[in-house]
Amino acid sequence: MKVQALTLALTLTCFSLTACGRTEAPNASNAAMPAVQKAPSPPADIQSRIESAVVDYSSVKPALTLAGKVAYGEDRYSKVSSPLQGRAVEVRAKLGDHVKSGDVLLVIDSPDITAAYSEFVKESSNLQYATRAYELAKDLYENKALPLKDFKQAENDLIKARAEFRRAKERLLSLKVPAAELEKPLAEQTISSRFELKSPLAGTVVERTVTPGQSVGSDPS
Secondary structure: OHHHHHHHHHHHHHHHHHHOOOOOOOOHHHHOOOOOOOOOOOOHHHHOOOOOOOOOOOOOOOOOOOOOOOOOOHHHOOOOEOOOOEEEEEEOOOOOOEEOOOOEEEEEEOHHHHHHHHHHHHHHHHHHHHHHHHHHHHHHHHOOOOOHHHHHHHHHHHHHHHHHHHHHHHHHHHOOOOHHHHOOOHHHOOOOOEEEEEOOOOEEOOOOOOOOOOEEOOOEO
């Protein structure tokens, strides 16, 4: 504010000094000078763009220009990827859609589920066989009709079968196959090769890189 006042004061002083020169009597050369003619008015289109204002003081706020980058908040942004390979048969989420946590974004037909379920069925049959073999070996051993080493072999086979069955079951659970479905007898189980990719949080879809029929894997979709 003080700088502006000083500038204005200096300007007025200069004008004053210019106007306070020595006054001379008019001479013949001055009298012979032609009269000053008025400048022509600017065209109407220019006049319409001329504005007038009263001179006043105003504060000047310094502007600060910095380089930056606009990005989504990491705590509220999530890239959703398919945990298994397959083919997108239905894309439900569109750009700009508002989704809730648990909403289905994409339906995938995956051979991974089919292969995992086949392995589960095989290990389930192996477990049933190993269980019957162990029970028979135990009965024979207790009646002195089977050597100890054969009984131990049946026991080890049962332990291994249980571990393989558990591994196959956990694989299906990781592919979001309902646990309640796996608890049913094999003849009553209905396992689909369709996998529903769901939203982990509520928000707005701002990017989508998958289309119906496209193969998907572990890349962001």
